[in-house]
Amino acid sequence: MPVTEYKTTAFSDQKPGTSGLRKKTSVFMAEGYLENFIQAIFDVMSEREKISSMVVGGDGRFFNKDAIQVIIKIASANGCSRIMVARDGILSTPAASNIIRKYSLNGGIILSASHNPGGKDKDFGVKFNTSNGGPASSQITEAIFETSKRLMRYLMSDIPDLDLGKTGSFKTEDAEITVFDPVSDYVELMENIFDFDKIARLFRTQRFSMCFDAMNAVTGPYATAVFEKKLGAPQGSVIRSTPLEDFGGVHPDPNLNHAKELVSAMFSANGHDFGAASDGDGDRNMILGKNIFVSPGDSLAIIAANHHLIPAYAKGIKGVARSMPTSQAVDKVAKKLGIACYETPTGWKYFGNLLDSSLVTLCGEESFGTGSDHVREKDGLWAVLFWLNILASKEKSVSEIVMEHWRQFGRDFYSRHDYEGLDTQIANEFMENLRNKLHFFTGKGSGKYEVTWADDFSYIDPVDKSLTEKQGVRLGFSCGARAVFRLSGTGTKGATLRIYYEQPENDHQLFLNDPQLLLAQLIKNTADITRLQERTGRDKPDVIT
Numbered sequence: 001m002p003v004t005e006y007k008t009t010a011f012s013d014q015k016p017g018t019s020g021l022r023k024k025t026s027v028f029m030a031e032g033y034l035e036n037f038i039q040a041i042f043d044v045m046s047e048r049e050k051i052s053s054m055v056v057g058g059d060g061r062f063f064n065k066d067a068i069q070v071i072i073k074i075a076s077a078n079g080c081s082r083i084m085v086a087r088d089g090i091l092s093t094p095a096a097s098n099i100i101r102k103y104s105l106n107g108g109i110i111l112s113a114s115h116n117p118g119g120k121d122k123d124f125g126v127k128f129n130t131s132n133g134g135p136a137s138s139q140i141t142e143a144i145f146e147t148s149k150r151l152m153r154y155l156m157s158d159i160p161d162l163d164l165g166k167t168g169s170f171k172t173e174d175a176e177i178t179v180f181d182p183v184s185d186y187v188e189l190m191e192n193i194f195d196f197d198k199i200a201r202l203f204r205t206q207r208f209s210m211c212f213d214a215m216n217a218v219t220g221p222y223a224t225a226v227f228e229k230k231l232g233a234p235q236g237s238v239i240r241s242t243p244l245e246d247f248g249g250v251h252p253d254p255n256l257n258h259a260k261e262l263v264s265a266m267f268s269a270n271g272h273d274f275g276a277a278s279d280g281d282g283d284r285n286m287i288l289g290k291n292i293f294v295s296p297g298d299s300l301a302i303i304a305a306n307h308h309l310i311p312a313y314a315k316g317i318k319g320v321a322r323s324m325p326t327s328q329a330v331d332k333v334a335k336k337l338g339i340a341c342y343e344t345p346t347g348w349k350y351f352g353n354l355l356d357s358s359l360v361t362l363c364g365e366e367s368f369g370t371g372s373d374h375v376r377e378k379d380g381l382w383a384v385l386f387w388l389n390i391l392a393s394k395e396k397s398v399s400e401i402v403m404e405h406w407r408q409f410g411r412d413f414y415s416r417h418d419y420e421g422l423d424t425q426i427a428n429e430f431m432e433n434l435r436n437k438l439h440f441f442t443g444k445g446s447g448k449y450e451v452t453w454a455d456d457f458s459y460i461d462p463v464d465k466s467l468t469e470k471q472g473v474r475l476g477f478s479c480g481a482r483a484v485f486r487l488s489g490t491g492t493k494g495a496t497l498r499i500y501y502e503q504p505e506n507d508h509q510l511f512l513n514d515p516q517l518l519l520a521q522l523i524k525n526t527a528d529i530t531r532l533q534e535r536t537g538r539d540k541p542d543v544i545t
């Protein structure tokens with residue numbers, strides 16, 4: 001097929017963050033912007049692992065389909081001879097990871113800004129995953145950024161736009177392009193992990209009711225296929241199940257603030273037995289029971305403690321990993337199981353080497369992400385199925401399972417406070433100030449809340465020995481509590497300061513306390529020591545999770 005070379009001006013702002021390149025949709029729609037970044041990916045990989053086969057799809061947000069057409073043309077022009085395209089452009093992040101692994105592709109491009117809102121004046125994103133199915137390493141994303149800054153041309157095959165609505169294959173002179181059903185491979189993978197018969201019996205015999213909120217985003221078709229069609233949950237168990245370009249105007253972020261309908265249904269007199277939600281691209285999850293919210297840190301710990309109930313993990317798990325700011329609840333489970341627990345920087349890509357080298361089986365982040373070695377991304381529906389399988393095996397309620405866990409391991413009270421839209425300079429100065437003053441903090445505060453150690457988290461990858469620095473300032477207190485400070489790497493406007501608070505408690509009498517109340521003293525003490533209000537000009541966080 002003829003290839004046309006287009007001239008482009010290089011862009012200086014295509015630095016991928018925690019999870020790919022994220023910008024306002026209008027930025028991506030500007031002439032040459034998307035093209036430049038995609039070409040940079042192909043240029044970089046041509047010197048590493050050439051992308052001769054790949055998958056492309058996205059979370060269905062505005063500009064998804066147009067971007068896919070562009071990517072197909074650039075891929076084909078750069079010698080990619082096998083291009084798998086998700087039907088209607090709909091492909092969840094974990095399903096994309098599965099496709100790369102199952103069909104031994106060299107990589108994949110996922111179009112998503114995860115839980116950020118979608119639309120012409122909202123957010124868009126591009127994520128590149130490599131042949132292990134996981135997000136490209138920092139070394140690769142850094143090389144893509146460097147290349148994008150110098151790029152003067154991009155290549156496009158002169159092929160017509162593809163009909164994304166119909167499955168099937170067609171061949172051009174250079175490539176085979178296949179539009180595939182994005183749901184079936186994923187459902188098969190889940191059937192091989194979990195005990196579907198047991199979960200189906202739960203729905204059939206025990207009048208068990210669940211509500212899954214797909215938030216008008218990518219998991220709708222997957223959740224309907226799995227929960228309603230395969231497992232026999234009544235029709236309507238999946239709500240907001242059709243992917244919409246603007247997610248119906250909602251923030252497709254599965255947390256207590258954004259899944260209001262689900263939350264009020266779960267906390268009402270005749271609430272469901274089980275509730276869950278996933279985000280824009282299907283990699284996050286929120287777990288709820290009747291009148292109870294399971295924090296992501298607890299969910300990870302409970303999943304690890306109950307792994308033996310799940311067919312795929314019944315023979316044992318190798319180790320666990322969590323991102324540094326994630327609650328240490330899972331560490332206690334790992335200790336009891338006698339397996340390793342790794343603490344990594346924030347971002348799923350840091351789990352890749354651990355999973356590839358079979359050092360860990362399960363991993364998770366406080367930001368509603370949980371997953372295992374079945375793919376190389378976090379996986380929202382997998383976590384929901386994990387819980388359903390636990391519930392079906394134990395024949396207990398969510399709250400009974402959580403209480404039982406706390407009684408055995410203690411409860412890690414946990415909360416994250418986000419200060420959004422800060423002036424970037426103020427935010428950077430605030431962090432620099434903390435970093436320069438680490439030694440000064442020790443001994444500050446008093447009683448239970450005296451600072452006994454402070455550091456700036458850095459990580460040496462146990463597999464490739466690469467060093468990642470400046471991953472968050474940590475203050476450790478005499479009672480075992482922690483406060484962690486870091487700046488978000490996924491925002492699209494200004495800077496977001498995240499402060500994570502954690503306090504372990506073993507006293508059963510305290511277990512039902514509201515985390516904000518229990519943590520109040522720690523929060524106040526931390527603000528005083530770091531002069532948070534004075535330095536940021538903010539007296540309260542914008543979002544509390």
Ligand code: G1P
Nearest residue numbers: 018019347348365367488489490
């Ligand atoms: C956030 C989360 C992080 C997650 C990432 C991508 O990144 O904190 O755990 O991996 O989104 O989903 P942040 O904005 O904090 O850099």
Ligand code: ZN
Nearest residue numbers: 114279281283
């Ligand atoms: Zn996501």
